[in-house]
Amino acid sequence: MSLRKRPWLLLIIVGILLPAPAIHADDGLGFNDLPERIRNQLFDLSRRCSLLGGNAGNPMDAVAFADFDRDGMPDIILDENRFACDGLRPGAVCMQPGCRTYVTLSQDGRWRPVFDVAGSYCIDFDRSPPDLITIQRNFLADGSMNIINIRYEFRRGMAFQRGLDTCEGR
Incomplete structure (x- = not known):
């Protein structure tokens, strides 16, 4: 297969070989900087809000960043509760x-979903x-219910439970 006959192939190869733009934990990421999956989740929340007769606020209020x-x-936390x-x-x-x-971790310029849980954080x-x-x-x-708080740490692109804890004072 000749690159002269298929110039688009060269563009794909160059795109794969170029490094992703650097993102640092102190960068202020905006909506357009989020991974497509998270933007789609926020669009879905906005759509459900409108369909139910509400007015969606700023979708970024549901997003937080921390270098876990x-x-x-920055790694991304999307909390539907917020x-x-x-x-x-x-x-x-x-x-x-x-x-x-x-929770979505950044790894080598890419975004990797790590886990999700019913609840908040x-x-x-x-x-x-x-x-x-x-x-x-x-x-x-x-039929009763209690609240359980689980502490997680992140290593090598994975979440590890560290035991029970509390969110009091945080």
Whole structure:
């Protein structure tokens, strides 16, 4: 296959070989800088808000950044609980079983979904790198519910549970 006959192939090869633009943890990322998957999730939340008769607020209110894996690049947390939809109760735009929190790590200029959980979160910035603490509901056999908070650390592109914790004071 000749590159003269297929010049578009050269563009693809060059695009693969060029390094991705550097993103640093202190960079202020905006909506257009987010991975397409997260932008689509925010569009879906906005659409559900409108369909239910609400007015979507700033979708970036549901997004936070922290360098969980200490690579100098921001990692992304999308919390549906924090999506503002004026005119509706909090969480009304979430699908069953409830609002979810999604964590996406940056790795070598690419975005990699790590995990998601039904619930919310807080971040322990007193640790370096910071730890994520999820806030989840645990339903018991008798129909009652308790809140369980699990601390996570991130290494080599994966999330590791470090045990139970609390979000008090964070």
